[in-house]
Amino acid sequence: MPLPYVLLSAAVSLDGFLDDTGPERLLLSGPADFDRVDAVRASVDAILIGAGTIRADNPRLLVNSAERRAARVAAGRPAYPLKVTVTASGDLDPGAHFWHTGGDKLVCTTDAGAARAARLLGGTADVVALGPALDWRVLLEHLHDVRGVGRLMVEGGGQVHTQLLQQDLADELQLVLAPLLVGDPAAPRLFGPGAYQGGRLRLTDTRRIEDVVLMRYEPTAPGTGPVATPADRHWLRTACELAALCPPSQTAFSVGAVLVAADGTELARGHSREGADPVVHAEEAALAKTDPADPRLPGATVYSSLEPCARRASRPAPCAELILRAGVRRVVTAWREPDTFVAAADGTGVLTGAGARVVVLPELESLAKAPNAHLLA
Numbered sequence: 137m138p139l140p141y142v143l144l145s146a147a148v149s150l151d152g153f154l155d156d157t158g159p160e161r162l163l164l165s166g167p168a169d170f171d172r173v174d175a176v177r178a179s180v181d182a183i184l185i186g187a188g189t190i191r192a193d194n195p196r197l198l199v200n201s202a203e204r205r206a207a208r209v210a211a212g213r214p215a216y217p218l219k220v221t222v223t224a225s226g227d228l229d230p231g232a233h234f235w236h237t238g239g240d241k242l243v244c245t246t247d248a249g250a251a252r253a254a255r256l257l258g259g260t261a262d263v264v265a266l267g268p269a270l271d272w273r274v275l276l277e278h279l280h281d282v283r284g285v286g287r288l289m290v291e292g293g294g295q296v297h298t299q300l301l302q303q304d305l306a307d308e309l310q311l312v313l314a315p316l317l318v319g320d321p322a323a324p325r326l327f328g329p330g331a332y333q334g335g336r337l338r339l340t341d342t343r344r345i346e347d348v349v350l351m352r353y354e355p356t357a358p359g360t361g362p363v364a365t366p367a368d369r370h371w372l373r374t375a376c377e378l379a380a381l382c383p384p385s386q387t388a389f390s391v392g393a394v395l396v397a398a399d400g401t402e403l404a405r406g407h408s409r410e411g412a413d414p415v416v417h418a419e420e421a422a423l424a425k426t427d428p429a430d431p432r433l434p435g436a437t438v439y440s441s442l443e444p445c446a447r448r449a450s451r452p453a454p455c456a457e458l459i460l461r462a463g464v465r466r467v468v469t470a471w472r473e474p475d476t477f478v479a480a481a482d483g484t485g486v487l488t489g490a491g492a493r494v495v496v497l498p499e500l501e502s503l504a505k506a507p508n509a510h511l512l513a
């Protein structure tokens with residue numbers, strides 16, 4: 137099921153706190169960064185915060201710039217993004233600014249919290265019960281399918297950010313580091329304890345804004361199951377882009393592949409016909425660059441723009457077989473192999489028959505096909 141692009145946005149002190157414990161909200165950023173946040177808000181379909189942030193900060197969450205609101209309206213969008221909050225208790229102050237400013241409001245809650253929230257708010261917001269407990273994936277599917285949300289900005293607080301990152305549901309983190317220290321262990325932290333991806337996130341941008349620094353990160357660790365994560369989509373897109381590097385051919389597909397360890401470390405990449413080998417396949421080229429004894433291979437994922445081949449004339453072993461021999465047990469691909477060169481090729485069947493998992497992301501199929509258009513006409 138497609139989900140919205142989820143952008144986590146936060147500002148923290150040098151010692152990692154979102155706020156102090158005083159009655160007023162701690163201002164971590166300055167005017168230029170607040171204006172940047174305003175631009176990000178103007179770019180999204182919805183903004184989400186936890187009920188704890190409504191209680192602590194009483195925020196309005198507006199697009200403050202009239203020009204940005206006008207541009208949204210000119211583009212056929214509402215002037216303000218949908219405002220969303222999550223609560224289990226349903227304990228929401230009906231007098232909070234959140235309900236009386238901006239555009240549409242939505243409360244996502246549990247079956248038990250819904251009655252209380254609806255009674256307290258009395259029609260100022262839509263209240264939706266998403267089951268006995270709130271499942272973030274169900275919430276995101278609801279926002280995408282029912283509310284038409286393609287891009288979601290999450291503005292805290294720590295409980296919400298922690299869950300979305302730990303559950304592999306965040307596409308991006310926009311983090312501002314402010315030059316002050318809080319030093320109070322009772323203050324809220326951006327990320328709480330728990331299981332996060334093992335390795336390093338990808339730093340995609342840094343920018344000085346007055347005296348704060350904006351850092352943008354993306355998760356890198358592959359998913360572990362049948363459901364694609366944001367990192368899976370990133371790596372598969374990279375594989376599709378590698379396919380564009382292939383020397384053109386009338387007799388073979390252009391394919392790209394990336395091999396990624398469970399902690400998000402890239403182990404190798406390859407593309408069809410790379411180097412001096414006119415028949416090498418992308419997955420084969422990537423695997424050839426790894427040490428077969430590398431203990432990370434059994435936990436790794438192969439990303440291939442085209443399903444790994446099941447049969448081939450040019451070499452004794454097809455790529456599905458090479459992947460299995462390497463011990464890799466998860467493959468993510470964008471495009472099932474058509475009958476163009478091999479009838480009824482079923483690399484997925486070879487892989488799954490041997491116990492590997494294959495995840496197909498049809499949303500990237502057109503990108504995978506692009507360098508092969510001359511073969512598909």
Ligand SMILES: NC(=O)c1ccc[n+]([C@@H]2O[C@H](COP(=O)([O-])OP(=O)(O)OC[C@H]3O[C@@H](n4cnc5c(N)ncnc54)[C@H](OP(=O)(O)O)[C@@H]3O)[C@@H](O)[C@H]2O)c1
Pocket residue numbers: 145146147148153154155156161162164185186187188189190192193222223224225226227245269270291292293294295296297299324
């Ligand atoms: N510096 C920044 O960028 C920034 C941004 C935002 C917030 N903050 C700060 O962060 C602090 C608040 O953070 P916080 O971690 O305490 O609160 P929070 O994450 O904003 O909200 C937590 C609340 O959200 C609801 N919730 C969270 N997960 C849920 C789930 N899985 N199911 C159902 N409901 C769920 C619960 O509401 P109920 O209790 O109603 O059930 C929970 O108490 C404040 O001090 C605020 O100033 C800072």
